[in-house]
Amino acid sequence: MSDTVERWTSKARRWSACAVAMMGLCGLCVGRAQALPELIYQPLADATGEASPPLPDAGTFPVQLVLDDDGAEGSFGVGAPSAQQFIWLNQFDRSAFAALTLEEVWVLFPAGPEITVGESIEIAVYLDPDSDPSNGAELLLAFDATIQVADGDTFSIYPLPQPLIISAGGDVLIGVVNRYVTSGVTPETRPAALDTSASQGRSWVGVWSTDPPADLTLPADLIFEPIDGTVPGNWMIRGFGTEAPVVVVPTLHTLGLVGLALLLAGSGLWVSRRRSVRGGG
Ligand SMILES: [Ca+2]
Ligand SMILES: [Ca+2]
Numbered sequence: 001m002s003d004t005v006e007r008w009t010s011k012a013r014r015w016s017a018c019a020v021a022m023m024g025l026c027g028l029c030v031g032r033a034q035a036l037p038e039l040i041y042q043p044l045a046d047a048t049g050e051a052s053p054p055l056p057d058a059g060t061f062p063v064q065l066v067l068d069d070d071g072a073e074g075s076f077g078v079g080a081p082s083a084q085q086f087i088w089l090n091q092f093d094r095s096a097f098a099a100l101t102l103e104e105v106w107v108l109f110p111a112g113p114e115i116t117v118g119e120s121i122e123i124a125v126y127l128d129p130d131s132d133p134s135n136g137a138e139l140l141l142a143f144d145a146t147i148q149v150a151d152g153d154t155f156s157i158y159p160l161p162q163p164l165i166i167s168a169g170g171d172v173l174i175g176v177v178n179r180y181v182t183s184g185v186t187p188e189t190r191p192a193a194l195d196t197s198a199s200q201g202r203s204w205v206g207v208w209s210t211d212p213p214a215d216l217t218l219p220a221d222l223i224f225e226p227i228d229g230t231v232p233g234n235w236m237i238r239g240f241g242t243e244a245p246v247v248v249v250p251t252l253h254t255l256g257l258v259g260l261a262l263l264l265a266g267s268g269l270w271v272s273r274r275r276s277v278r279g280g281g
Contacts, residue, residue, distance in 0.1 A: 034209055036223065037079045041231045042190060044110060044152055047073045051108055052154050056240055063100045065092040065172060065239035067202055068108075068195035072152060072236050075110035076227070077178075077190030078207055083114065084183045085211045087124065087220065088192040088227070089175025090237045091133055091202040098168040099244035105158045107176055108236035109150040114189035119147050119180035121191075123158055124216050125239075129170035133204055134225075136218050137173055140164060144179070152193065155238070165244045173204075174239050177212050192235060199232035 049071030055064060067090050078086040094100060105123050109115055123145055128137035141164050148156035166172055178191045194203075205227050206212070206220030218224065227233060 034222065037084050037207060039076070039078055039205065039223075039230050040080055040188065040190060041074055041076050041194070042112075043074045044072060044193075046152065047071055048153055050153070051236070053157075056104075061103065061240035062243060063094070063097055063102075063239075063241040065090075065094065065174070065241075067092070067200050067234035068236050068238070069197045069234075071195060071197065072108060072110060072193035073196040074194045074231065074233070075112050075152075075190035076192040076194050076205075076231070077188060078205070079183070080188045082184050083178075083181045083186045083189045084207065085178055085181050086208075086223075087175045087177045087206040087212055087216065088235050088237070089124070089126075089133075089173050089204050089206070090235050091128070091131075091204065092172045092174065092239060093131075093202070094166075094172050097243055100166050100172075100241050101244045102164045102166055102172070102239055102241040103160055104240045105160065105174055106155040106238040106240070107158070108152070108155045108193045109147050109191055110152040110193045111150055112190050114181075114187055115147065115150040115191050116180075117147050117150055121145050121147060122177040122179050122212075122216075124173075124175045124177065125160075125164060125166075126173035126175070126218065127166055127170055128173055131171045133171075133173060134219055139216055139218075140166065142216055147180075147191075155236070163241070172239065173218075174237050175204075175206075175216075176237060177216070183211055194227065194231060194233040195236060196231060196233035198234075199228050200234055201226060201228055201232075203227045203233060203235045205230070 051070045078084045124142040125140045126137035143161050145158050207223040208220045209222045
């Protein structure tokens with residue numbers, strides 16, 4: 001590995017390692033503690049600060065879920081000397097919109113080792129009603145895709161298999177899993193591009209004790225924390241869509257309710273009178 005690779009250990013990971021160590025010392029009911037994988041960040045030597053394509057027209061996609069500033073300054077991966085599958089995801093505040101229809105996800109991949117066009121990734125979309133990813137979120141959609149471009153400047157663009165209507169309330173999480181990695185075998189790779197200019201504190205990293213499960217349940221069981229604990233920044237993951245049509249539920253105003261009550265009362269009286277006439281006949 002290059003000497004220029006910067007290695008970082010977050011406070012949360014130190015606490016986790018400490019807890020694992022303490023449990024190991026106790027020697028009670030604890031099996032073999034699993035070592036936490038290394039989180040690896042490396043600044044990009046040729047960061048341009050201007051990605052392509054430019055943001056889509058607001059008329060086409062009025063909903064634009066973007067945390068980054070258009071330029072990645074670094075790349076991030078999990079595991080060395082061999083890599084590990086993980087998820088990196090952005091938490092978007094979409095409170096400016098009610099229900100929305102997500103149509104495209106954009107992901108920027110850096111140039112780097114083992115990041116090859118055509119390799120497999122998985123894209124996941126969650127709804128987090130309480131806006132706290134650390135306690136879980138509802139997986140709405142996950143689909144397989146491949147890396148389209150890996151030059152650090154050009155977004156790969158993924159139209160959703162079908163437009164995804166996301167109900168109002170809570171945050172939208174969009175994440176990527178590096179499925180092309182055979183954990184413990186593939187050499188070190190750093191597929192997650194990070195914009196470190198001004199962190200918005202809404203980018204997360206998740207590592208499971210195995211490969212990320214098919215249902216991608218959050219939180220991940222080994223590491224799940226904001227990337228700010230390692231290097232403050234925003235993942236280069238974006239979402240675009242439109243505002244979903246608002247479904248209007250018919251309501252009765254006061255006059256309508258009074259009319260309905262009178263109608264029901266009249267019907268009841270009519271039925272009652274018919275019964276009494278039959279009984280008397
Ligand atoms: Ca930047
Ligand atoms: Ca949550």
